[in-house]
Amino acid sequence: MGSVGAKDVPVLLTPEGRRIDGRKLDELRPIRIQAGPLHQADGSAFVEWGANKVMAAVYGPREVHPRHLQQNNKAVIQCRYNMAAFSVDERKRPGLDRRSQEISKVIAEAFESVVFAEEYPRTSIDVYIEVLQANAGTRCAGLVAASVALADAGIPMVDLLPAVAVGKVAGQIALDLKKEEDNFGEADLPMALVPQSGRLVLLQMEGHMTPEELSRALDLGVAGCTVIYGKMKQALRDRYATTELAGGAA
Numbered sequence: 001m002g003s004v005g006a007k008d009v010p011v012l013l014t015p016e017g018r019r020i021d022g023r024k025l026d027e028l029r030p031i032r033i034q035a036g037p038l039h040q041a042d043g044s045a046f047v048e049w050g051a052n053k054v055m056a057a058v059y060g061p062r063e064v065h066p067r068h069l070q071q072n073n074k075a076v077i078q079c080r081y082n083m084a085a086f087s088v089d090e091r092k093r094p095g096l097d098r099r100s101q102e103i104s105k106v107i108a109e110a111f112e113s114v115v116f117a118e119e120y121p122r123t124s125i126d127v128y129i130e131v132l133q134a135n136a137g138t139r140c141a142g143l144v145a146a147s148v149a150l151a152d153a154g155i156p157m158v159d160l161l162p163a164v165a166v167g168k169v170a171g172q173i174a175l176d177l178k179k180e181e182d183n184f185g186e187a188d189l190p191m192a193l194v195p196q197s198g199r200l201v202l203l204q205m206e207g208h209m210t211p212e213e214l215s216r217a218l219d220l221g222v223a224g225c226t227v228i229y230g231k232m233k234q235a236l237r238d239r240y241a242t243t244e245l246a247g248g249a250a
């Protein structure tokens with residue numbers, strides 16, 4: 001069904017420039033962000049992005065565990081990205097594999113660039129990201145969810161961190177790859193941006209792009225991040241408005 005050439009490789013781009021789900025090259029998948037769905041966490045957010053479903057919870061600033069990670073001059077930011085065993089087609093082995101550890105590390109480092117950690121010495125800011133359903137771009141969805149959750153927890157930051165992956169499919173640079181595009185495409189470039197300064201605080205690359213393609217990919221990614229940034233701010237505004245209404249009604 002829908003295959004050409006090599007067995008099981010889907011048509012990633014039609015002659016009219018439409019992608020496997022009908023999107024244009026510069027189009028994002030639909031994104032819905034909810035701030036504050038978890039009441040026990042200090043801050044939380046739920047992101048549905050295409051077929052990705054990602055929950056983030058933030059706790060802190062609080063006591064550091066394990067204690068030896070404590071820093072006298074700033075808060076430590078600890079991040080745990082986890083994919084649920086049921087989040088992918090083939091059951092994923094539960095637990096922290098190398099991929100999850102790497103993603104946790106790059107996300108924590110991205111937040112270290114924007115959180116005012118020196119305001120909370122000897123504490124920990126704990127960020128949990130649970131991927132409930134995965135369809136490529138989960139580290140970006142996780143970053144977006146965690147970023148809104150950090151803001152929901154009232155953690156002071158330079159800015160929110162919108163993120164998106166740009167890639168190369170059928171020889172063309174495309175925004176926000178879905179699973180088939182990630183699997184059968186030629187490159188994947190996840191990025192996270194500080195909108196205020198335009199600084200990239202996460203940039204990874206799998207596959208190959210020419211310098212011109214990279215430049216086009218960065219432009220497309222920055223444009224995508226700008227749209228996502230708007231949705232992140234709106235999610236926080238909506239949360240605030242609901243709280244005010246609930247407070248007023250009580």
Ligand code: CDP
Pocket residue numbers: 088089090092099134135136137138139140165179182188190
């Ligand atoms: O999710 P992201 O694109 O940030 O990371 P990736 O390592 O490039 O993974 C791409 C996609 O492969 C994931 O979003 C999942 O849909 C899928 N995947 C999977 O099916 N099983 C795994 N153990 C890991 C990833």
